[in-house]
Amino acid sequence: MSAKPAKAKRVGMEVSIAVSHAVQLARAEAIAAYPITPQTHIVEHLSSLVANGELEAEFVNVESEHSAISTCIGMSAAGARTYTATSSQGLALMHEILYITSAMRFPIVMTVANRALSGPLSIWNDHSDIMGARDIGWIQIFVENGQEAFDHSVMAFKIAENAKVLLPTIINLDGFILSHVVEALEMVDQATVDKFLPAYVPRHNLDPKHPVTMGAFAMPEIYTEVKMNHQVTLTQSYDHILKVWNEWGKLTGRQYQPVERYQTKDAKILLLTMGCLSEVAEIAVEEMRDQGLPVGLLKLRLWRPFPFQDLREAVKGAELLIVCDRALSLGGPGGPVLSEVRSALYPMAERPATVGYIIGLGGRDVNPSAFKDIVNKAQAEVSEGLKEEFHLYGVRG
Amino acid sequence: MEKFGYAQSPKFDTYASRLMPREEYFTMGHRSCQGCGEALAVRWVTKAIGEDAIIAHATGCMEIVSSGLPQTAWMHPWIHVAFENTAAVASGVESGLKILERKGKLSGPRPKVVAMGGDGGTSDIGLQALSGAMERGHDFTYVCWDNEAYMNTGIQRSSSTPFGAMTTTSPPGKQSFGQSTWKKDMVAIAVAHGIPYVATASPSYVFDLYFKIRKAIETPGPAYVHVLSVCPTGWRSPTDLSVRLGRLAAETAVFPLYEVVNGEYHLTMQPHKIRPIRDYLKPQGRFRHLRDPEIDYIQMRVIERYRELLAKCGLPEPEFPFLPEEEAPVEEGA
Numbered sequence: 001m002s003a004k005p006a007k008a009k010r011v012g013m014e015v016s017i018a019v020s021h022a023v024q025l026a027r028a029e030a031i032a033a034y035p036i037t038p039q040t041h042i043v044e045h046l047s048s049l050v051a052n053g054e055l056e057a058e059f060v061n062v063e064s065e066h067s068a069i070s071t072c073i074g075m076s077a078a079g080a081r082t083y084t085a086t087s088s089q090g091l092a093l094m095h096e097i098l099y100i101t102s103a104m105r106f107p108i109v110m111t112v113a114n115r116a117l118s119g120p121l122s123i124w125n126d127h128s129d130i131m132g133a134r135d136i137g138w139i140q141i142f143v144e145n146g147q148e149a150f151d152h153s154v155m156a157f158k159i160a161e162n163a164k165v166l167l168p169t170i171i172n173l174d175g176f177i178l179s180h181v182v183e184a185l186e187m188v189d190q191a192t193v194d195k196f197l198p199a200y201v202p203r204h205n206l207d208p209k210h211p212v213t214m215g216a217f218a219m220p221e222i223y224t225e226v227k228m229n230h231q232v233t234l235t236q237s238y239d240h241i242l243k244v245w246n247e248w249g250k251l252t253g254r255q256y257q258p259v260e261r262y263q264t265k266d267a268k269i270l271l272l273t274m275g276c277l278s279e280v281a282e283i284a285v286e287e288m289r290d291q292g293l294p295v296g297l298l299k300l301r302l303w304r305p306f307p308f309q310d311l312r313e314a315v316k317g318a319e320l321l322i323v324c325d326r327a328l329s330l331g332g333p334g335g336p337v338l339s340e341v342r343s344a345l346y347p348m349a350e351r352p353a354t355v356g357y358i359i360g361l362g363g364r365d366v367n368p369s370a371f372k373d374i375v376n377k378a379q380a381e382v383s384e385g386l387k388e389e390f391h392l393y394g395v396r397g
Numbered sequence: 398m399e400k401f402g403y404a405q406s407p408k409f410d411t412y413a414s415r416l417m418p419r420e421e422y423f424t425m426g427h428r429s430c431q432g433c434g435e436a437l438a439v440r441w442v443t444k445a446i447g448e449d450a451i452i453a454h455a456t457g458c459m460e461i462v463s464s465g466l467p468q469t470a471w472m473h474p475w476i477h478v479a480f481e482n483t484a485a486v487a488s489g490v491e492s493g494l495k496i497l498e499r500k501g502k503l504s505g506p507r508p509k510v511v512a513m514g515g516d517g518g519t520s521d522i523g524l525q526a527l528s529g530a531m532e533r534g535h536d537f538t539y540v541c542w543d544n545e546a547y548m549n550t551g552i553q554r555s556s557s558t559p560f561g562a563m564t565t566t567s568p569p570g571k572q573s574f575g576q577s578t579w580k581k582d583m584v585a586i587a588v589a590h591g592i593p594y595v596a597t598a599s600p601s602y603v604f605d606l607y608f609k610i611r612k613a614i615e616t617p618g619p620a621y622v623h624v625l626s627v628c629p630t631g632w633r634s635p636t637d638l639s640v641r642l643g644r645l646a647a648e649t650a651v652f653p654l655y656e657v658v659n660g661e662y663h664l665t666m667q668p669h670k671i672r673p674i675r676d677y678l679k680p681q682g683r684f685r686h687l688r689d690p691e692i693d694y695i696q697m698r699v700i701e702r703y704r705e706l707l708a709k710c711g712l713p714e715p716e717f718p719f720l721p722e723e724e725a726p727v728e729e730g731a
Contacts, residue, residue, distance in 0.1 A: 029493075029496045029497070029500070030489070030492055030493050030496055032488075032489060032492070056496070056499065056500065057496060058492040058493070058495055058496040060488060060489070060492050060533065061533070062485060062488070062529055062533075063525060063526070063528070063529030063532075064525060064526075064529070066481070066482060066485070066526070067482060067484075067485035067488070067525070067526050067529055068485075070478060070479070070482035070485035070486050070489065070526065071485045071486070071488045071489035071492070072489060073476075073478050073486055073489060074453065074476070074485070074486040074487060074488060074489020074490040074491070074492070074493060075489040075490070075492055075493035076489075076493070077476050077486075077489070077490060077493070078451075078489070078490045078491075078492075078493025078494045078497065079493060079497055079502070080492075080493040080496050080497055082489075082493070096479060097478065097479060097482065100478055100479060104478070206451045206474040206475075206476060206490060206508075207474055207508075208448055208449045208450060208451065208473065208474055208508050209504075209505075210474075211471070211472055211473055211474040211475070212474055212475075213464055213469035213471055213474075213475045213476075214474075214475065214476040214477070215464070215476050215477035215478055216464040216465060216466040216467070216468075216469060216477070217460070217461060217464060217465055217466060217477075218465075218466045219465060219466070222466055222467070226466075
């Protein structure tokens, strides 16, 4: 918070609209999208910006999400800065193409307004959609409030388009409870964004003057090497992500970290959350701190590449880590975040006991008292010895 | 242009020197089977497309034989993404080029966009994306390589497989005579989208194919060209008969060559005398098991559909002396 912020205008705005303004400020040139709740407000507003000439872009209303991401690949391959947004079933329908997008290194930016997967059909928020797409090889970032949604939507283009990265990037924002709320946030003016994010110059594109073949198939002799290349690039994108975040921090005064810490000093008990439930957890942490409990909160912002070292640093000194998942790995280890965090901490000589609670599935409300209850239950569980792999919190009957 | 291949055969000089481009855009070294009608079609279609074009290709035989990393047979800028989304990818390329052109980021004229896919990638799994792209009116040409089955995966039936044909998933048996459904009319589906140019073509009629592709490319808006691609491997036919079989398909009217320009039908190759369907079926192992009732049924149905086409073209009907006297008792879908 040291640098002087750029000229900033504080406005009240629905978060979806803020995201579409971020995409406008980023001067996205090509958008293909298909309607799905709760992502619709973003693309509705973008299409009206295009219709009014406020954003110079091609907006293509495709006939499915599968075609949305496929059309985005075509747009990006032609050399245009490309954006799309989706949710839930839409992300699932894209699934096949998501892997290809990253393998072919198209720096497409996509907002996922996180929503539960059917069945039963639910339009409400949880993280089961994106957790089904953990291994797609994209950069994946979670945001917590409207300001973060705006900031990261601009930064995502700069991260994705870096010549050493060239990877598609997903900004996850919680459906409805974040996408549809009106929040006060600081916009950044066009001149500042233009300076921060220069026009996109593709490294490879489809051009008859320099013909290339994209999407060739691989025999067993070369497939593994291509995958290793992707793995190394995604892992090393970490440095560029931080560089972009630091630059934005200097520009706006808003500094972001792969693992955000809240009240973690001397904390013996740590909660770990992702997305907008973090703000609810903050309230609970405050109240527990007031009661003298040494509780802190970790917010996992960078999901891919997974920030192993940041997480290991962040849990040092803690005795208990409670991972709050918003998705269920059925028949498996409970929450996907829990299993990844456990695995990341396993090599540490001294590590906190790690327990998992799955909360807020399919739009189930989570209030601060739930976090307090979870902390109590987890403490008891650890002192008595772990009996369950994980807990589905608040389930009735 | 030096890096492009160049046709040098004396036959080329004799027959086509003034009409056809010598530049080769689909180069040697690809791995298609001996006698592949599709490779022949691709060679002439890419010539017709010309240098200033971008190709999006679906997964399938042609993609697999021509693009094994790190090699390629394509001299055009070429992109393959998946099986069912080629028309969507082409939509994206076209839209991307449009905005770059508007923003003054293209150095030359906007390149033409061509999508290509097999019959499975077009009339089955890719139909939705194709329908969407045609409905949205993108300025692109879609070329379907119709070899009438999923040849790449091992000759499984598609909706484009003809009635009675043997494939590995429509085998003849004690209770089956092979494919039990009539070939899906992909051309009619394209026409129903109200797009400005639709045509059928065959590499056995190279000039017809060439000029149809030229027309399709030059037509603003979506164009669809359905190319019959003889597949000796899947059709169980001699490899030296591929061009002949393509001709027989037109001469027996099982695959008439026509175009639909802004809704108006024109027959582009009208045989003086339609030959009996047996002439077409007999050289192909995939029809070997058929008995007279099925062949008679196919004959009746082919002529019935050809009559419908002639009516649409406003042409008089010739006589069909070989027609069986009464309709065979085979039921479709049996």
